[in-house]
Structures are given as C-alpha cells and as structure tokens.
Amino acid sequence: MIDKDNQHSFVKTYVIAVIICIGFLAFSLLFIFHIMRLNQQESANYLNESAQQSQTAVEKQISGDFQTLDGIAECVGDLVVLNADQVGQLLKRINDNNVFIRMGFADKSGIIDFYDINGDIHKNVDISREYFFNDALMGKDVISRTVEDPMNPEHYIDYYAVPIRHNNEVVGVLCAVNKSSVLRKIIDAPVFNDRGFTNIIDSNGDIIMRSVQTGERYDNVTRLNELGILSVGEQEKLSQALKEGESLSFVYDSDAGKEMAVLEPVGINGWFILTVAPQSIVRDYYNKTAIGMILIVLAACLIFLYLLYHQSKIMAKSRNELLKAAYVDPLTGQRNNVRFRMDGEDILRENKNAPYGIWYCDIKKFKFLNDLYGYENGDKILKRLSDILLNHNRKDDLFCRVSADNFSGIRSYHERVELTDWFNELVREISESVMDKTRYLPIELCMGIYCTDDQSEQLTLNDMIDRANMAQKSIKEQIGSQMTFYTEEIRNQTIKETEMEALGKEALEKEEFVIFMQPKVNIQEGNIIAGAEALVRWNSSQRGMISPGEFIPLFEKTGLVVDLDRYMFEKACQWLRNYLDAGRPALNVAVNVSRLGLFQEDFVEYYSGIKQKYRIPDFLLELEFTESVMLDDSSAFKNVVEILKKNGFRCSLDDFGSGYSSLNVLKNLSIDILKLDILFFKEGTDLRREQVVIANTVAMAKELNIRTIAEGVEDTEQVEFLKSIGCDVVQGYVFSRPMPLMEFDKMLKELNGRSIDVLKD
Structure with missing residues (x-):
C-alpha cells in the first residue's frame, strides 16, 4: 500500500507524464501539419515538373520534325527547275525514309500532290485556304492544330508546313502530315496516377490537342476559360501569361472541386502545355497520412501512459521491499x-x-x-x-x-x-x-x-x-x-608511508634504486666466488640512503614491490650483459622475486623477455623466492618453477627454516638451490641438536640434487661446520658485506678466480 508521500509522488509523476504526452502530441500535430504543407508544395512542384517535362518533349519533337522538313525544303529549293513531277518523285523517295505519313509540294497556287508512306498519291489537293499554307508562304515554319484526316477519317493528324526558297525567294511550300498520336503519346503520360491530365492549347486559350486522361467531364470544353471558375485576379494573370507566353500556376473551381493547373509555353506556334490535377488528390493523400500518423502518436501516448501506470503500480507495491533491500546486507541480514x-x-x-x-x-x-x-x-x-x-x-x-x-x-x-x-x-x-x-x-x-x-x-x-x-x-x-x-602517531605513520610510496614511484622514474652485490662463496672449492646476490639500496635525492627494511614492507603492502622487482631484474641483466661483453668469466647472479610479483599474470613472459633482450646465457640468472609463496598457491608455484627452468633460469628457495618450512617443500618442488636462514644459527639453545638438523637438511638436499647456500653467516666457526657437512656455498658478512657494483667488479678483477679471504672482526 502506498503511503501519502508515495501517493503524492505517484500523482505528481502521472500528471507530469500526461502533460508531456499532451505536449508531445501537440508538437507532433504541428510537425505533421508542417510536413503536409511541405508535401503540398512538393506536389505543386511535381505538377510544375510534369508540365515542364511535357513541354520539353513536345518542343523537342516538333523542333526535330521542323529540322527534318527544313533540310528537305532546302534540297528542293536548290533544284534549277521546280518541276512538280520531279519534286514529287524526290519527295516520294524521301518520305519512304522518315516518320511522316505523307508529304507533298505546293506552289504558290496552293495545289498539292500528297505522297503517302504506303505509296498512295493524292492529286491536286487544294490547301490554298489553309492558314498553315499561307503562313508558310510568308516564310514561317507552321504546325496546324489537330484535325480529322480527310484521307482517312478514322485518324487525326497534324500538318507541318515550311517554306521552299529558291534564290532567297519563297517559291512554294513543303507540307508534311503526321499522326497526332505522336504528340499525344507525350501528353498522355500519367499525371498523379491518371487522375490528372495534360492538354495543348494555343495563345487564344483554345484546346488544340487533348490527352486521353482528360475525362468525360471535359468533353465539351474547347477553351481554357471553360475549365472552371477563376477569380478576377487569376483571369488577369492567365490572360497576361497567354499573351506574353509565360509560365503560370493557378487554381480554379470546377464541378469536381478545386483543380491545380500549370501553364508552360512550348515556344512554337504560341502553344502552351496545360497540366491539371485535382487539389483533393494531394490533400486526401496527405490527410490520410496525417490521420494515420496522429493515430499512431496518440496510440503511443496511450500505451506510454498505460505502461507508466502499470509500472507505477508495480513500483508502489514493491517500494517498501526495495527500500528495505537498499539498507540491508544480503549476507548477514543486518544494516549495510x-x-x-x-x-x-x-x-x-x-x-x-x-x-x-x-x-x-x-x-x-x-x-x-x-x-x-x-x-x-x-x-x-x-x-x-x-x-x-x-x-x-x-x-x-x-x-x-x-x-x-x-x-x-x-x-x-x-x-x-x-x-x-x-x-x-x-x-x-x-x-x-x-x-x-x-x-x-x-x-x-x-x-x-x-x-x-x-x-x-x-x-x-x-x-x-x-x-x-x-x-x-x-x-x-x-x-x-x-x-x-x-593515536596521532598511527596517523602520522600512515601519512609517512603514503609520502614514502609517492616518493618510491618518483624514485623508480629517476632510477634512484641501485644494486649492491653480496658475493656467494663456494666453500667446497677453495673459497672462490661462485656468484652474487643483487640487493636493492635506495639512494634518495631527498632523504639520502633509505634502509630496505623501511621501504620493502611498505612496497609489499602497496604493490609497488612488483615494479621494483622488475626494475632490479633488468638492471642486473644490463650489468651482467656488460660484464660478459668485456670477456669476463661466467658469473651466477641471483635476484629476489616478491610473492606479489610472482603471481602477476605476465610474470614468466616478462622475465623471459628481459633475459632474451640482454642475451643472458641459460642458468646464469637465479630467481630467489621466499618459502611464504607456498602458502598462496603451492601448485601454481610448482608450475611456475618448472616453466622458468625450461626458460633457462635457476630457482632457489630463500629463508628456508624461518617460517612454515616443511619436508613437503623439498619433496614436491624441483628447485635448484636451497638457502638456509641464519635463524638456524642464532635462535637455537642446543647447539648439538641444531647442527644435527642442519646437517641432515643439507644431506637431504644433496640426495635430491639441490645445492645448498647458508646466508647470514658471520663467523669462521660456522663456515668450518658448514664445510664439514657438505654445504656448497656461504653468503654473509664473514666474507663480504653487500657492495656497490663498481666495488664488486673491482673485487672480481683483483681476485681473478683466486680464493677470497675471511673478513676479520
């Protein structure tokens, strides 16, 4: 049930929706009426174009016919003696090769012999009283209005007459006859789906050729002013257009209603093309379209209002549940x-x-x-x-x-x-x-x-x-x-860590992190340097040297340690490449990989790519992992180790014994090196038991073909013990502290493969 506020909100929403629908409907109606006006104008333009097309076609047809006849007349006029029989034979041959149905030559007397296209000859036809003959004698090209064919009353024809000149003097008339159907085909073109028509009229307004679409109601109409009722203004415009040979569009009232008409001058004989169409054709068509569109818009508005009402009911019904769900945690059922x-x-x-x-x-x-x-x-x-x-x-x-x-x-x-x-x-x-x-x-x-x-x-x-x-x-x-x-100290520490994280990102860009090398000494082969571990030091431009213990844990929390891992690895590869290019003997370099860095999706791809980029030979690079990675995903770690070894890396497990070490690590992982943590040497209270554990761990590693390194070793007694139990390598202050790359390189050159001495306390 909807409360008063919800009811008020619902009514307000519905009223707004109704107002929007009414506004949309009103806008749609205005738009439809605007489109109707544009379409009516478009229809008027279409009527004009139709009349212009008919005018162009008629003019082209008649002009072409006159050009043909003028050419023939010029040939006839060039004869030295205009002999009727001679001209007749010439016209007979010419008529066999054109579109006219008959043709003849009349001298100034107006007596003519017509030669039909089918070979018939009509002798001594008197055309002296015909206006087209007399106009032609006066030097004009003339076409008659459509008349019944006196030779074949079933057909209607048009007479063409052109003057024949000899020595620039009109000596006769070339007369040709063509079926009126030639021009009628042009004006019979459908107008508005045969509901309109096109006629040809003369400058007096007389209809001289009708279209078959004219219709029965215009059978008795012979003049333009008989079409219907025109206003005084329209009559004056019409008279002016006929007199001046101008185009005109006008509307008149007929028995069938208002008609739209277009007048286009042909440019020949003072003829005009008259195209007529009922105004209702356009109006009815667009009225139906408008009604259809209005009904569609109205239906859409009603559907919208119905859906809004239906949706509002559904929303009102579930409103309380939705509000409850918005503030309740789905798992605990308590406040979210x-x-x-x-x-x-x-x-x-x-x-x-x-x-x-x-x-x-x-x-x-x-x-x-x-x-x-x-x-x-x-x-x-x-x-x-x-x-x-x-x-x-x-x-x-x-x-x-x-x-x-x-x-x-x-x-x-x-x-x-x-x-x-x-x-x-x-x-x-x-x-x-x-x-x-x-x-x-x-x-x-x-x-x-x-x-x-x-x-x-x-x-x-x-x-x-x-x-x-x-x-x-x-x-x-x-x-x-x-x-x-x-406490405020906690807040200050948090701020300090935030600042250090920002400083660390800047330091990576400025390359303030530098490599220190700590030698790894093979105590089973005369204390020679077998390799080194690359350790990070931060030489900050703002704070000087910063201890790894201060920034590494922070970077592990923030994820910046991944970028630091990769930075250190590439720098180590750069140094090793330069070292090898100088012709120095092969050297194992170990680089630490953080737990977070190991489980990046592109871990193997990135490290293998850098190794290939610097062309580091296989098994010179050692990646050190802490045993804590086993807690995250031991099976995934095992797979990564196998892939890395296939790509030419050695893999070592660092700090073994300091955390959650178990024999499963040795049993399940195909690691190359096991690094024993110094905690074995410092936290025990029973030295004998401690040494037993260490000795057996080293022995098990040897049985599994795993090399052992003891790190953090600080005195010679520990070195002697480790040597006696078979530990391979020692790393610690007993031989060397971590040192910058230049010092490490200098040490290697000075030793040149010889044993390194134990540092004195």
Whole structure:
C-alpha cells in the first residue's frame, strides 16, 4: 500500500507524464501539419515538373520534325527547275525514309500532290485556304492544330508546313502530315496516377490537342476559360501569361472541386502545355497520412501512459521491499554500510557528549579460509561473526559489514577497558563457534578503534571510520588477534608511508634504486666466488640512503614491490650483459622475486623477455623466492618453477627454516638451490641438536640434487661446520658485506678466480 508521500509522488509523476504526452502530441500535430504543407508544395512542384517535362518533349519533337522538313525544303529549293513531277518523285523517295505519313509540294497556287508512306498519291489537293499554307508562304515554319484526316477519317493528324526558297525567294511550300498520336503519346503520360491530365492549347486559350486522361467531364470544353471558375485576379494573370507566353500556376473551381493547373509555353506556334490535377488528390493523400500518423502518436501516448501506470503500480507495491533491500546486507541480514553511516551520524549528533568507540575489524587471512574451507563455509563464518556482534549490541550500538570480511561499528563505553574486554570476548566466541570448521587455521581478528573522547577536531563519521581503519592496518601484520586504539602517531605513520610510496614511484622514474652485490662463496672449492646476490639500496635525492627494511614492507603492502622487482631484474641483466661483453668469466647472479610479483599474470613472459633482450646465457640468472609463496598457491608455484627452468633460469628457495618450512617443500618442488636462514644459527639453545638438523637438511638436499647456500653467516666457526657437512656455498658478512657494483667488479678483477679471504672482526 502506498503511503501519502508515495501517493503524492505517484500523482505528481502521472500528471507530469500526461502533460508531456499532451505536449508531445501537440508538437507532433504541428510537425505533421508542417510536413503536409511541405508535401503540398512538393506536389505543386511535381505538377510544375510534369508540365515542364511535357513541354520539353513536345518542343523537342516538333523542333526535330521542323529540322527534318527544313533540310528537305532546302534540297528542293536548290533544284534549277521546280518541276512538280520531279519534286514529287524526290519527295516520294524521301518520305519512304522518315516518320511522316505523307508529304507533298505546293506552289504558290496552293495545289498539292500528297505522297503517302504506303505509296498512295493524292492529286491536286487544294490547301490554298489553309492558314498553315499561307503562313508558310510568308516564310514561317507552321504546325496546324489537330484535325480529322480527310484521307482517312478514322485518324487525326497534324500538318507541318515550311517554306521552299529558291534564290532567297519563297517559291512554294513543303507540307508534311503526321499522326497526332505522336504528340499525344507525350501528353498522355500519367499525371498523379491518371487522375490528372495534360492538354495543348494555343495563345487564344483554345484546346488544340487533348490527352486521353482528360475525362468525360471535359468533353465539351474547347477553351481554357471553360475549365472552371477563376477569380478576377487569376483571369488577369492567365490572360497576361497567354499573351506574353509565360509560365503560370493557378487554381480554379470546377464541378469536381478545386483543380491545380500549370501553364508552360512550348515556344512554337504560341502553344502552351496545360497540366491539371485535382487539389483533393494531394490533400486526401496527405490527410490520410496525417490521420494515420496522429493515430499512431496518440496510440503511443496511450500505451506510454498505460505502461507508466502499470509500472507505477508495480513500483508502489514493491517500494517498501526495495527500500528495505537498499539498507540491508544480503549476507548477514543486518544494516549495510549505507544505512549504518546514516544511523551512525544520527546517534553521534544526538549524543555529542557521550563517549563512543568507532571500530573497524578485519578477519585475518580470510582469503586462505575461503580457499581452504570453501566460500560457503567462509560465508557462514561472516554470518556467525555478525550474530555475535548483534548479541553484544547495547542501546545505540550499531555495526555493519563494510565489504567482504571487513566490519565496522559504533560502541558506547565508560572506560576503554570495556572495549578491550569486549574485543577479547568476540575473539573467544568466534573461535569457539567455528572451531570444527577452522581447526587447521584458527580465526584471528584485527581491530582498530577510534575513541570520540580523544576528539580534538570536528570529524564526520567517515573520518572516524578511516582513522579506525588506519589503526587496524597498523597491527594487521602482527601475529594472532590484535586490537589497538587510534593515536596521532598511527596517523602520522600512515601519512609517512603514503609520502614514502609517492616518493618510491618518483624514485623508480629517476632510477634512484641501485644494486649492491653480496658475493656467494663456494666453500667446497677453495673459497672462490661462485656468484652474487643483487640487493636493492635506495639512494634518495631527498632523504639520502633509505634502509630496505623501511621501504620493502611498505612496497609489499602497496604493490609497488612488483615494479621494483622488475626494475632490479633488468638492471642486473644490463650489468651482467656488460660484464660478459668485456670477456669476463661466467658469473651466477641471483635476484629476489616478491610473492606479489610472482603471481602477476605476465610474470614468466616478462622475465623471459628481459633475459632474451640482454642475451643472458641459460642458468646464469637465479630467481630467489621466499618459502611464504607456498602458502598462496603451492601448485601454481610448482608450475611456475618448472616453466622458468625450461626458460633457462635457476630457482632457489630463500629463508628456508624461518617460517612454515616443511619436508613437503623439498619433496614436491624441483628447485635448484636451497638457502638456509641464519635463524638456524642464532635462535637455537642446543647447539648439538641444531647442527644435527642442519646437517641432515643439507644431506637431504644433496640426495635430491639441490645445492645448498647458508646466508647470514658471520663467523669462521660456522663456515668450518658448514664445510664439514657438505654445504656448497656461504653468503654473509664473514666474507663480504653487500657492495656497490663498481666495488664488486673491482673485487672480481683483483681476485681473478683466486680464493677470497675471511673478513676479520
């Protein structure tokens, strides 16, 4: 059911829609009438064009006939003696080769012998009284009006007469006869689907040739002024046009209604082409079109209004459900982020002096939980956490799921210890409630809290949530469930990290990151340098040398470490290419690859491409991976290692023993090198047990054809022990600190393959 506001909104919308439809209909009608006027003008233009086409065709036909006759007359006039029999025989031969049905020569007496095209001869025909004969004697080319053929009453003919000159004097008349059907075919062309017609009239307004389309109602009409009723003005224009031989368009009233007429001068004998069509033809056609278009527009408006009404009913029916869905998280069934921020602002505004904790919580390693137990169980964990939060809610407490496994909320308190106790209780309850599903990977929460009693400036709820999120992120990498309160130090650290990230991007562009090499010494072959690890150092133009421990963790969080990995790899390849081009002996160079860099889609393609670009021989480049990549996707890592080895890379597992090392790593991965972490030498309390573990790890690696490197070695006793158990290579301060490329190159030249000495303390 629609409430009053919704009802008012519905009525307002519907009224606006009706007004729009009326406006659209009115505009459509105006447009249709405008188109009708244009079409009427177009029809008038069409009538003019039709008359002009008829005029052109008639003029062309008559002019062509006169040209033929003038040519014959000139030939006849050139005869020395105009003998009737001689001329007659000549005309008979000529007439056999043209379109005229008969032809003859008349002297000034007007007596003529006509020679038919079929061979008949009509002797002594008197044409002396005919106007066309007399006009021709006066030197004019003349065509008669259409008359009945005296030789064949069933046909109608037109007489053509042209003067025959001899010594520039008219001595006779060449007369030819043609069927009137020749010209009638021209004016019989259909006009407006045979509802119009075309006639030929003379300058007196007399009709001299009718079209077959003229119709019975014009049978008795012989003059132009008998067609219908013209206004005085139209009559004057018509008379002027006939007199001056001008074109004219006019409208007159007839028994059948108004007629449109066009007058076009032929330019011969004072003739005109008269083309007529009922005005109703155009009007009726476009009226029907207009009515059809109006009905279509009206139907469209009605359909639109119906659909609008129907849609409005559907929207009104589901409005409450839609509003509810807009503010409810579909997974937890509680407030969503939008509704939480709306309600939270209201609570903080109404309770300005009450202390509230604005918190932001994240489930640590939730991606691994999803991968390990499936998305369905992951959703159940989120739902369970939501239920626990709801059970702990008090008056004015709110929470929502922000996104994925991130929750945010508002909680009232008197003492901050209440918030700490509440968080610990949340951790206990969520851990106990889902223990059967996550026994291999326990649930760990990470929460940051911003307390309003610390507020030194006016902040919005969004600002407070951002600060709580800052606090949460500051402890996210710590082990186990963690909770902390926001402090300005956290904000300053966040700002510092943001600035350093921006500085890092600029440093990559300026190439401020430089390579330091730490030699790797083969202790089984006389302490000779077997290679080196390329380590990054940042020589900032603004802050000087920056420790890797300060920027590497940050770059890993922001993703900038991928660009740094690739930058270092290409720089190492450039140096190695120059080193080899100088004729120096082959040297193994190891480059670190971050966990994030490894799982880029184009990882293998990029690294293989750079190797090929600098033409580095196979197996001189070693890519070092930390064992933590095994936690992300061990099968994918295994596949990448196999592809890299096929592309000429050596692969080593770095920091073995410092994290989640297991025998599965050695069993399942076809790595080339295993790097033992210095933690083996520093964190143990039982040296004998420690040495047993190390010795057996090295032994297992040898059995699997995996070379071993001990890194971080700092004293000679450790070197002697490692040598005794068969460890291949040592890397550490006992032989050399990391050094710039120039110093490393100088060391290689000075040693020239000889043993490197142990550094003294």
